[in-house]
Amino acid sequence: MSSPESSPWPPPYNAAISFTMDNLGEAQDVLKNAWPHTIGSHPAVTDQLPRMLGLLDRYRIRATYFAESWSLGVYPATVRALAGAGHEIAWHGFQHETWSGLGAEEEAESFRKSWEAARAQGVQYVGFRPPGGRVNERTWRLLKEHGIEYVSPLGEFGVGREGIVVLPFDWRAVDAFWYMEKFSGIRKEYGEKEEVRDPKEFKDWLMGRIDEVVRTGGFMSILFHPFLQLSEERFEVLEEALKRISEHESVWVAPCKEIADWVKNHPQNFQTE
Template sequence: MSSPESPWPSPYRAAISFTMDNLGEAQDVLKGAWPHPIGTHPAVTDQLPRMLALLDRYRIRATYFAEAWSLGVYPATVEALARAGHEVAWHGFQHEVWSGLDEAQEAESFRKSWEAARAHGVDYVGFRPPGGRINERTWRLLKEYGVEYVSPLGEFGLGKEGVAVLPFDWRAVDAFWYMEKFDRIRKEYGENEDVRGPKEFQTWLRKEIDEVVRTGGYMSILFHPFLQTSEERFEVLEEVLKRISEDKSIWVAPCREVAEWVKKHPHLFQSGPAA
């Protein structure tokens, strides 16, 4: 049950989901930019095990938005995620930019992805669209395939077809600070266009987590395994995990559980519906 002062399960005041995106080389293969043997991406073989060890240390269960193409390439990794209590959610078939798909391509991505998920024992109930935006027709397909929540850019709440919306903010994504190709998006958010460092990301996260606790809101934090390439970046990751795990006012839960709570208690979240 929730408390009178908070929409979240008692005794929590705010909710945060720690999430990861991109399982291996799905996108690079799609673009013809992967010159190595399939199934050897260092993000999966090197960085992810270290991230999972930190999640285990701080007893945090995460949501990993994984491309369906990768389920058969890294089946042992997918099984390890499930055994550790992490949620495996959907990130397109091969990280195709969702808003650029036509109707037939979108339907085909759903079909192929659910076929792959069934083959590898994965139950996709959540979707984060590559690129951050869904199409109007996506709502119908989400309902048709039994997707309970979507995690795009946007506002938190209940969307169409009874699908919960657990949005992310670009500034809560490591790629926003670390990657050159985000220069335009950084400018749109009022930041310097140049690549920023881990310290800037760390400072923003500290302030935003405090603000989410103050307002009793929801936050999705996103770290990409392929970007954890230095000790300084891992230090930011560990500080965030430590911060959210030690704050007893924060419900740290996989997106699936947050969406389930929202859908069971819609009256608590009527102020900010998404459509």
């Protein structure tokens, strides 16, 4: 474990963890013409999210929600409630379009529509997580032009192109990696069994990874999707994760924007030889 004197994080912390959520409602399903229900009625927002927010409040954790801009006007009360509770609203594309597959015009249009939707709801973005986990080469310039200060893709932690802070995520720290059939190929790439995994397996990996970050220092992003919290066993994993990160006094648990701001203002703390 790094000592307080050698830690790059603000005293008295030796490591940093952000709890994050992705996907607000039915944005992606509507994009794919796969939502046969009333717009604005997704159970992830009406049922699962309130319970998640209750747990975050219980453990006094402020999170970052990477939400599609399309959803901001569909769930304005939810957006206000998130902001009012101290959680960050960050950008996750307009309608969860796979970012690395966009052409230049499509990418520019997503920025335009997203910023228009955000302004209408009083949301000011400083962070972006690309749906699918990867950005394009041209994305960096556009992010800079639009005032984005950090990005949370797959990749390496640090200060990236255009001076934008990179707060990466690891697929294994994402509930979808363990719970969804369509992630079988990614599980195989990571040396895991291809079939959907039991929540206990996710919990065991996650608890071990949290303890490792606490021991060695560094940054970790944890990612849960409200629409996947469909059983008591999955909610147990969520609560255990929140409890674990909240009980470590040496860990700075904060929204991504606060951690990115520290990294941006203390680049010398994160330089590697």
